Amino acid sequence: MTSIVFLFEVHQPYRLDRRMHEKLMEKALKGSLEYDDIQEAVFDNSLNKYVMERAAERCYIPATKIIVENLKRYKDSSKPFKVSFSISGVFLEQASKWAPGIIQVLQEAVATGMVELVEQTYYHSIAAFLPNHGFEELKEQVLQHREVLKNTFNYEPVSIENTEFTFNNDLACFFYNMGYKVIVTEGVDHILGWRSPNYVYKAWGCDARVLTRNYRLSDDVGFRFSDRKWDQYPLTADKYASWLAATPGDVVFLAMDYETFGEHHWPESGIHEFLRWLPGEVLKYGHLEFSTPREVAEKYPPRDVFDVPPWSTISWADERDLSAWIGNIMQQEAVRALASLYPYVKALEDPGLTRLWKMLTISDHFYYMATKFGTIEEVHAYFSPFKNASIAYGLFTEALGVLSKLIYDRIREKPVKVVSNLTLPLEKAFYFTMPDGTYTGVYVRSLKELYFKLGSVPLESVVYHLRSGHISAWISQVLLLEELSRKIQVLSREVDEPLKLVELVKKEIQSYLEG
Incomplete structure (x- = not known):
């Protein structure tokens, strides 16, 4: 049978x-x-x-x-x-x-x-x-x-x-x-x-x-x-x-x-x-x-x-x-950009944001971006509502921009959500180095990790990153916590004594962690 x-x-x-x-x-x-x-x-x-x-x-x-x-x-x-x-x-x-x-x-x-x-x-x-x-x-x-x-x-x-x-x-x-x-x-x-x-x-x-x-x-x-x-x-x-x-x-x-x-x-x-x-x-x-x-x-x-x-x-x-779906540069960049927003969407626990992000994972969006030849290209063209892959990529990027703006606005409204829940992937982590560029072996992927590891990193490294604005830039550009970033920038400029600077920075971070 x-x-x-x-x-x-x-x-x-x-x-x-x-x-x-x-x-x-x-x-x-x-x-x-x-x-x-x-x-x-x-x-x-x-x-x-x-x-x-x-x-x-x-x-x-x-x-x-x-x-x-x-x-x-x-x-x-x-x-x-x-x-x-x-x-x-x-x-x-x-x-x-x-x-x-x-x-x-x-x-x-x-x-x-x-x-x-x-x-x-x-x-x-x-x-x-x-x-x-x-x-x-x-x-x-x-x-x-x-x-x-x-x-x-x-x-x-x-x-x-x-x-x-x-x-x-x-x-x-x-x-x-x-x-x-x-x-x-x-x-x-x-x-x-x-x-x-x-x-x-x-x-x-x-x-x-x-x-x-x-x-x-x-x-x-x-x-x-x-x-x-x-x-x-x-x-x-x-x-x-x-x-x-x-x-x-x-x-x-x-x-x-x-x-x-x-x-x-x-x-x-x-x-x-x-x-x-x-x-x-x-x-x-x-x-x-x-x-x-x-x-x-x-x-x-x-x-x-x-x-x-x-x-x-x-x-x-x-x-x-x-x-x-991921055969060309446009598709690969679209996937990377979409994935980069995932930690923020998860941290915010906002049903509307989550729904919009998931809708952008639909495979067809990436299928329309394919650049193929011959009969395979004809199949893609048959299914696509767009004239070419570039239009599909441009629209998807525009949709990601809308989602990114929504994420940014929600973080400004509810920074405690991000502080409490956000853990970043390794490529967005902050890596501590010495002033000469030597890697210390320490990295952090969240504000909570930053708070606890500031005491285990060589003081020279911490002060270097504070004075150079690296830590405040990471907090602003990656964690999207602009107010905390500004406070740390001010402390880094005005506090001369290294130990006191680190202590005050930790206090500012602690206040965010405690909501």
Whole structure:
């Protein structure tokens, strides 16, 4: 018996607004700049609403209705029809606001008991690849996604994907330690080597099961279905079922964007009829059955270890690596800048700030910044709402500027929050040196650490950094505590005796620490 596993990726991003600056100015002049107003200005919700409503009409509702019909038609047969969905949290948000009929038909599908829901990050984000705090944010977004699936579908997944099927050994074992048993990813040729994607594998370093997508058979539907230049056009349900029947292995894992069924291939292409008749054609073959990731992971023993070191992370996009999101200087700088704001957002514990920052982790923002060539460039251009990567980068930088200004304003309002909670990454730490530049071996990453370590650093080093303005500059520019910085500058100019200077500086810092 060969198990056919269908997984549909369901996601829509919040796209940035090209009129962001203009809209912010309009709202500021009206005196209205609450978080809801700011998010409304930063994100193009007129476009987001239009895309959701159009895709709901062409794809999400009719395709899901067809699937529900087949789930019910074959539910009581010896070989029922089954599918899997991986649905982002931001998709569910937008569907609830602008096309609630989508939620209803998806709930109807899940209620049949023939659907597996696969976990992912709530924001379909690049959280795992952010410097310094990536896995911390990854866990938070996965747990948030788990909560929305529980609330919307009363469902708790055991299978998971990282955004866009990105995968490496560390990610696999991270998810396994969170309790997930199955990780789905791409069947990348250079990782599989001589092996077939059509088997269950074991992750390297832990006992997680790994399913690898058969990208050739998946892309026959996802990319080539309506291509009249394709030598296999037209693709019919019976023809595709015969290909599945002729495919050797335990599992044929087929995964594609759900927009395949009516949005990427319009209904006029026959894609809905293909979806309608495919289950029946597949089940004509006695050795084929439909299954889900969880079921095949429990049914088939792993054939081998699927080993993907972190420095060779794979995905299902472009060259099957991370270059779709962090392949050029613009993308890398955008990721670095976004990550640099993370400690401040966490320290402030402000829900509005946190929400805005998380919305900027959506992977599509970085996908639009890609600079590719040939057919890969055409795919990026198809999905992007912007004319080119530079516009996407400029808008993202503008959004980061809005977020940075909000962070700065909140710190001025609530400096105690920053003092109490902020711990910086090493690249933003203050490093003590002697006047000749010799490193003392001491660094600090927070105001609290500065207070306690001022007594353990050589007095000559402390006085040097105080007189030179280094410490006050770090407090102002990195901790963003301008008032404290000014007080330390004054003390450094007016107090001549070194021990007394350090003592007075510590008193000023202590007053901040005590609120």
